[in-house]
Amino acid sequence: xxxxxxxxxxxxxxxxxxxxxxxxxxxxxxxxxxxxxxxxxxxxxxxxxxxxxxxxxxxxxxxxxxxxxxxxxxxxxxxxxxxxxxxxxxxxxxxxxxxxxxxxxxxxxxxxxxxxxxxxxxxxxxxxxxxxxxxxxxxxxxxxxxxxxxxxxxxxxxxxxxxxxxxxxxxxxxxxxxxxxxxxxxxxxxxxxxxxxxxxxxxxxxxxxxxxxxxxxxxxxxxxxxxxxxxxxxxxxxxxxxxxxxxxxxxx
Numbered sequence: 373x374x375x376x377x378x379x380x381x382x383x384x385x386x387x388x389x390x391x392x393x394x395x396x397x398x399x400x401x402x403x404x405x406x407x408x409x410x411x412x413x414x415x416x417x418x419x420x421x422x423x424x425x426x427x428x429x430x431x432x433x434x435x436x437x438x439x440x441x442x443x444x445x446x447x448x449x450x451x452x453x454x455x456x457x458x459x460x461x462x463x464x465x466x467x468x469x470x471x472x473x474x475x476x477x478x479x480x481x482x483x484x485x486x487x488x489x490x491x492x493x494x495x496x497x498x499x500x501x502x503x504x505x506x507x508x509x510x511x512x513x514x515x516x517x518x519x520x521x522x523x524x525x526x527x528x529x530x531x532x533x534x535x536x537x538x539x540x541x542x543x544x545x546x547x548x549x550x551x552x553x554x555x556x557x558x559x560x561x562x563x564x565x566x567x568x569x570x571x572x573x574x575x576x577x578x579x580x581x582x583x584x585x586x587x588x589x590x591x592x593x594x595x596x597x598x599x600x601x602x603x604x605x606x607x608x609x610x611x612x613x614x615x616x617x618x619x620x621x622x623x624x
Contacts, residue, residue: 402428406438418449436505443497447514450490457484491518509538513545520548525556536565543572551581559588576606583613 400408409424425442432438461484482488495518501511516531532549535542550566553559566582583598595613602610 397424397427400427402432402435402438405431406441413445418445421445434504436501436508436511439497439500439504440508440511443494443501443511443514446490446494446497450487450494453485453487453490454481457481457486460484507538509535509542512538513542516545517548520552520555523555525552528552529556541572543569543578546572547578547581550585554581554585554588559585563589576602576609580606580609580613587613 397405405424405428409421409428412418412424413421422442422445425438425445428438429435429442458481461480478486478488495515498511498514501508502515505511512531513535516528516535519525519528519531529549529552532545532552535545536549539545546565547569550562550564550569553562553565562585563582566578566585569578570582579598579601583595583602586592586594586598599610599613602613
């Protein structure tokens with residue numbers, strides 16, 4: 373009899389705790405939800421974190437900050453899943469010597485855990501950010517990069533220009549704007565942003581793309597000057613720049 377009473381008490385306590393937990397979550401403010409969501413995300417509980425952020429957005433749908441943070445989480449998880457899937461394929465290639473058809477690459481990635489849909493979710497959140505805060509250059513930057521990666525060069529150019537208007541100190545935006553112009557075949561227009569990028573960040577990649585722009589314009593004097601800057605710093609890019617057969621900015 374006493375054992376049954378103890379079991380009943382325990383059951384009541386468990387139900388009470390569960391009920392309290394649900395009520396507690398439902399009563400959280402947007403700030404509390406996002407704080408808890410960040411904690412879950414840091415613990416590797418991505419899907420649980422997303423649920424809390426979505427709840428926060430339900431309560432505060434016009435918050436550009438919450439939309440942006442959720443977008444970044446989606447983007448980072450998308451990139452992580454892609455990197456891990458590619459790593460698995462590479463490991464299998466090394467172990468069993470298999471060669472995979474490029475046409476089936478995405479299907480293979482999906483089988484290895486690639487979560488392609490997360491990139492679309494991230495872009496949706498970044499679009500929402502700009503709806504409520506058009507001055508958020510980081511959200512616009514992500515959108516511009518996505519356009520560039522998907523070969524929508526005209527749209528990428530428009531977005532990178534807007535990013536630079538808002539945040540003129542970000543060297544990557546100048547570099548990628550120049551690359552978008554190059555991929556679109558507008559080599560003369562690529563010169564100015566690439567020179568700006570080199571001035572802000574004289575890294576080998578910026579020099580390489582600037583050299584490629586001049587190469588496509590047959591300005592061999594500039595190509596020679598830039599190739600000398602690359603010669604001691606990056607022999608691979610130096611060789612690619614002076615290779616007469618290499619005229620595509622996407623060859624690196």
